[in-house]
Amino acid sequence: MAARIHSARVIAAHDGVAELAVTVEYDNGGRTEVTLDAVASEALMQSCSADDLHGLEGHGWEKVRDALTLSYNRFQSQETSTC
Secondary structure (H helix, E strand, O other), X not given: OOOEEEEEEEEEOOOOOEEEEEEEEOOOOOEEEEEEXXXXXXXXXXXXXXXXXXXXXXXXXXXXXXXXXXXXXXXXXXHHHHO
């Protein structure tokens, strides 16, 4: 069994925009918290077909990784277009 989303909660970023703090639980019971910006949060909610934060619970950590990658890549495309 792989790491899974244990829980999520809404937090405020330094600029006042809502973000998600997602707790991922590993097979050995260890947990870590990952912060997702608004873009990654939206991507994760869509990927999990979640209507609320409880809808994220039990999904694999790969969906968190993919959401973070999508958010990161939007900056990469901006850098390429400004060169």
